[in-house]
Amino acid sequence: GQKEESKNNNGSTDTPKQEELSGKITASGSSALLPLVKHAAAQFQDKHSGVTIDVAAGGSGTGLKQVAEGAVDIGNSDVEAGKEYEGKGLVDHQVAIAPFVLVTNKDVTVEDITSEQAGKILTGEISNWKEVGGKDQKITIIGRAESSGSRKYIKSALLPKDKDFAKDAVVQDSTGALKTSVEQTSGSIGYMDAPYADDKIKLLKLDGVEYSPENIFSGKWKLYSVEHMYTKGEPNKVSKAFLDYIMSEEFQTKEVEGLKFIPINKLKK
Amino acid sequence: MKTKLTDKLATGFFWLIGFLILGILSWFLWYILSAGVPHLTLDFIFGKPEEVKAGGGVGPMLFNSFYILALSLLFSLPFGIGAGIWLAEYAKKNWFTDLVRLSTEMLASVPSIVFGLFGSLLFVTWMGLGFTILGGALTLALLNLPVLVRVTEETLRAVPDSYREASLALGSTKWQMIRKVLIPTSLPGLVTGITLVAGRALGESAILIFTAGVSVSRFAPDFNLFASGETLSVHLWYIRSEALVPDAMSIAEGTAALLIIVVLILNLLIALPSRYLQRKAAGKSS
C-alpha cells in the first residue's frame, strides 16, 4: 500500500493538472517556536494528505545553520539571523510574537523581582534568594546553550550591556528540557517563552507586573520577541504553501492565541 | 588462624560484589521495565507519534531502528567480513598486515560522537542529503565495521587447521575452502558477533541524531532511503527535551522499556542459542 501511495505522490508532483499539494518539508530550530510550528504542521498535514512536515527543535542557532547549509527547508529562530548569515540567501518570514517569562521552581518563595534584580541573578551577581527577599536558598540558574534564540533575546532584554549569563549555569539544549530541569531542581530559575509555562513551575512577576496576554497588549509586559521562519532563497511550492497557511487570517486569528503566542499583526513594535 | 578468617571474609566480600553487580542490573531492569511496561500498549508500540497531544506511539521509530540497523549491516557486513577473512586467511606477517590490524583497532576506538560529526558533515551538509536514513545507516556502518572485522577474524582462527588442510588436499581453491568449510563451521560464532554488533547499533544515538535526524516520516513504514529516520534511542534522547506533549515522561519510560526489551529479545533469541551452538561445535571439533 505504501508503495502505491508514494507513487501517487510522485505522480502528483509531476503532473501539474492535479491541484493536490505533495512533498516533504523539514524544519528545525527554535524550541520556543516549536509548539506553534508543530501545531501548524499537524493542521496543514490534515488538509493536505500528500505533504509531510518534519519539525525538530535544537535551538534557533541550529535552525539557522541547518537551513543555511541546506540540511532543512525551514529554519526557525527567535532572533534575526546575524551577520554570519549575510550572503547565504536566507529569506525571513515573521510569523508570530512569543511572550517570554521568568520561571522558578515551586519551592522558591519570591514572587516578584525587578528587571535589574533579574539581570543580576542571571549574571550571577546575586546568588541567593534572600538577597531579593526570599528565604536563604541558593539560586541555581538553568539556562540555554549559545545557539538558543531565547538566550540571545533574554540577554538583550534583561542583562546589563556587555554582561553575559553566569557561566556556571546548568545548560539545557531546548526549552522543554529546561522546563523539566526547573521543575526538578530546587531553588532554580530559568527563562522561556510562555507557551511552555504550566502549573508545574512558578511564573515570576517582573517589576510588579504579572504575565498575562492583557498586560502584553496594554504594553505593561515587556518581554516578547518576534519569531522568524527562514528559508534559503524563496521557498519552494510546498514550503510556501505552509508559510502562507501560518500567515493566513484563519491560522493567525483562530490558532495563534490559543497557543499562547500573539498574532504577528497585533502588536506594532 | 587469622589467615583463615581473612580468607572467609574475602570470600564473603567477593560474593557481595557478585550480588552487587547482579543487584545493580536487576534494579536498573526493574526500574526501567516497571516504569515503562505499563505504557507498552499495542497503540504505543505500533502507533504514530503525536506532535502536540498526549497518547502518541513509537511505531515509526521502532521500524526505523531496525531499518537503519539492517541497512548499516548491509553496508558493513561485506567489508567487515571481507577484511576479517583477509586477516585470518590471507594476511602474511608483514608491516601491511600490522597496519590493517592497527587501523582496525584505531577505528574501533573512535568515539561515536566523532563519527556523528564526521557523518553529519559528509552526508548531511556536503552531499546535501539532509537528515536521511541513508546517511545515518552509512555512518553507523563505520561503527560496526571494526567489530565485524575482529569477530570474523577471531571465529575463523578458532576453526582447526585440519579442516583447511583437508579441503586443500582435495584440490579445493582457497575461496572454496572458505565458503564451504570455514564459514559454515564458524557460523555460530559469526552470528553471536553480529548480534553483539546489532545490539550496539540499536542503542546508538550520538551518530544518528546528527545524521538521520530527530523526526520521522509521516508514512510508516517508510522505506524511502532519503526520509529522515529517528530511531528509538534517538527518540528517547529527544523526547526528554520535548515537553510539548504532556505525556513526554511516560513516552520516555515506555521507549526505554521497549529498547531494553528489544535488546533482551535479541540476546535471548539469537546470541544465547548461537553461543550454545558455538560451544557444542567447539566441543566436537576438539
Added chain:
Amino acid sequence: MAAGKETVGGASSMRRRTDRMMHWLFVGSAIFVSLIIFGIILFVGNQGLKTFADPDAGVAEFFFSTNWAPSEGEYGAAGFIIGSFLVTGLALLLAVPIAVGGAVFMAKIAPSWMREIMRPAVDLFVGIPSVVYGLIGLLIFVPWFSKMFPGEPGFGVGPAAVILAIMILPTVLSVSEDALRTLPRSLEEASYALGATRWQTIRKVLLPAATPGILTGVILGMGRAIGEAMAVQMVIGNAPVLPKGLGEPTSVLTTQIVKEMASIFGTTVNNSLFLMSLILLLVSLSLILIIRLVARRREA
C-alpha cells in the same frame, strides 16, 4: 566420461578466476577498512587545526585557558579537557574495584551456576543503550546528588561518573575475567600446594600475574568512558566552566561537541569542535598504543 572431464576442466578455470577475484575482494575490503581511520584523522585534524587560523584562538589559549566564550573571542578548552579526564578518572575509580572484584568472583570463586547467571547479566549491561543510562542518571542520580549536596543542582561530574562507571563495568570485568581465567592452572596449584588460602593465592599470585590483562581492560574502559557523549550530556549540566563540586554543572569534550554542533561549518567555534574531536581521537589512539605495549610486555 570425456564430456564429464571437459566440464570439470571448464569449471576449474572458472573457479580459479573466482578464487583470484575473491582474494582481491578481501584485500580490497581490508584496504578500505584501514583507510577509513586515516581519512577521519586527516579530515578531522585538518579541519580542527584551522581553529588556529583565527587570531582570536591561540594554541596556548586553547589548551591552557579555561575561559570559553566564543562570542567574546575566548576559546579556552582546557576546562573540557580537564573535565573529560576528571569524569573518566572518577568513573574508573568507581568501576575498577567492582569490576576486578567481579572478575575474581566469576573466574575463581563463583560456582558454575552463579557464573551461568552472571555471564549473560554482564552481557546485558553492555546491551543497554547509553541513552537509557542517561535517562536513569537524569531520573535517579541527578536528584540524588542534589539531595546529597544541598545547594548544588545535582547536574555535574557526580552523576556522569556514576553512569559511566556502570557503563564501563562490563568491559573492565570481562577483560579482567579473561585474564584471570587464562592464567596457567599450575600457578594456582603451586600456591595451594604451599598451604596458601584462596585469598592469599588470589592476592599474591593471581592478581599480580593477571595485571597486564586487567590493565588492558581498564584502558579499554577508559576509552569508552572518555568517548561517551549522549548519556553524559543528559546529566552533566553543560556549563563551560570547571566543576566546583560533584553536583555542579560542567562540560567535557564530548558534550561540548554536542552542544556547539549548532555552529556553522567553517566558523572558529565549529572548527574548534573538530579540534576537540582530534583530541579525543588522539587520546583513544594513544590508549590503543598503550594496550599494545602492555600486551607486548606480557608476551615477553
Added chain:
Amino acid sequence: MNEKIRVQGLDLYYGENQALYEIDLSVPEGSITAFIGPSGCGKSTLLRTLNRMNDLIPSVKITGSVLVDGENIYGAETDVVHLRKNVGMVFQRPNPFPMSIYDNIAYGPRIHGIRRKKDLDVIVERSLKQAALWDEAKDRLNKSALGLSGGQQQRLCIARLLAVEPKVLLMDEPTSALDPISTLKVEELTQELKEKYTIIIVTHNMQQAARISDTTAFFLNGVMVEHGETDKLFTNPSDKRTEDYITGRFG
C-alpha cells in the same frame, strides 16, 4: 614401471632451521613407498612437499625440485589446486568436515564441478566401497561424520580422497590414532588401492612398513639415509644407522 615422482636435491628450511638436506628420491608408479625414521627426522615435512602442503606455513623455504609426472611442481606455472587434486593426502588425525558423511565424500567432486545428484550418488557409493566403509555407513549417509569412530573417520577421509580420483596418495601415519582392528582394515585397503594408485605412507611402526610397502626410505635428522626394497632394507640394510634403528637401538 614408470617413474611417478622424482625429488632432486631438495633442501627445506623452517625459517633458519634446515629440516631436509639434499633429498633425492624416485617413486615408481603403482607402488607403495614407506617413510620411516625417528620422530622429528623430517618424514612429514618431506611428504608435505610432494603436494605443496607446506605452502601453508609461511616460514618454509625450499630449494631443489620435485617432479610429478616429469613436471616440476615448484615451477612458476604450476597450478597448485590441480596438483593437490592429483596428489591427495590423508592425515595423521582423521579430519572429517563437520557435515554429513555424504557431504564429506561429495565435497571434492562438488568443488570440481560435479553437481548432478545422480553422479554424486554413484561417486559416494563407489568411494565408500573402495574404502571398505560402505556397509557401515550406508544407512547413515546423512548423519554427521563426527559421530563415526576414529577408525571409521579415517576410512571416511580415505574415501573422501578417493572420490576426487587422485593419482598419488600421501598418507601421514594414517593409523597412528587407530585401534588394531581399524589399523588392519586400513592396511588391507592400501593393498587393494595399490593397483590403481601410487602410495607413499609415513609410519612409526616398522612392522607396518614391512608388511605393506614395496620400497622403504629411512630418514635421520633430515637426511635420507637409505632407500631400497623393503625386504632388503629390513633384512640387510646397507647403512649402519639403518640397522641400529630397525633393531631398536635408538629412536
Added chain:
Amino acid sequence: MNEKIRVQGLDLYYGENQALYEIDLSVPEGSITAFIGPSGCGKSTLLRTLNRMNDLIPSVKITGSVLVDGENIYGAETDVVHLRKNVGMVFQRPNPFPMSIYDNIAYGPRIHGIRRKKDLDVIVERSLKQAALWDEAKDRLNKSALGLSGGQQQRLCIARLLAVEPKVLLMDEPTSALDPISTLKVEELTQELKEKYTIIIVTHNMQQAARISDTTAFFLNGVMVEHGETDKLFTNPSDKRTEDYITGRFG
C-alpha cells in the same frame, strides 16, 4: 618406622568415570616411595588425593579414607590449608611464580606469617642450599625466576616447597621435563632429603624408580597391582602384569 600415610579402600571418580579402584596403601615415615605404571593408570590422581589437590577439580568424587599421621584428611574438620602445608607437592612441569627468585622462596613463609626480612633471608638461603641451587642463584636472587633454566626452575620449586617445611613431599614426575644433568641433581636431592622427609615420587622412568626409591607401587588401569620393596619388585615381581610391564612388554 612409623606409618606416615595410610590410604584405605579409596575409590575416586571423575564425574561418571572411575579412575581409582579400592586403593590400599601404607607409606612409612622417612622413606621414598615410587609410583610407576603406564600413562593414564591413575598415578597422578592418587598422588593428588594425598594433599587434596583434587579439590580443585569440581567433578571429583572420593570414597574411602586417607590418613596422614593417623588423621583422616577427608574428615569434616580437616583444615585443608594446614594439610597442604604439611604435605607439599612438586609438579611435573616446573611452575615458578612470575616473581623474583627470592620472592618465590619467601612466598610460603610469608603467607604463613613470617614477615621479618632477617628471618626470611635465613629461610631463603637454607632452602636454596637444601635444593642445591644456592650457588647458581645467590647472585641473582632479585631476578625473575622465569629466567632460570628448566632444571633450575624445578629445583627452585623444590626449594620453595622446603621453605615451608612440610613433612611429606609429593613429586609428580619432577624430572620428566628436565635434561639428564638436571635430572641427576634432582635425584641426588631426593636422597639427601629423604632423611628428614617422607617422599612419594611418580615416575615414568623405571630406572629412576629403581635408583632412588625404597618401595615401589605399580598401578594399572586405576588398580594398585603390587606394592613392595623396590629391589624385590624389579627383580622378582609377584604379579605377572608387573613383570610384563617392567620388562617392557607393554606400556
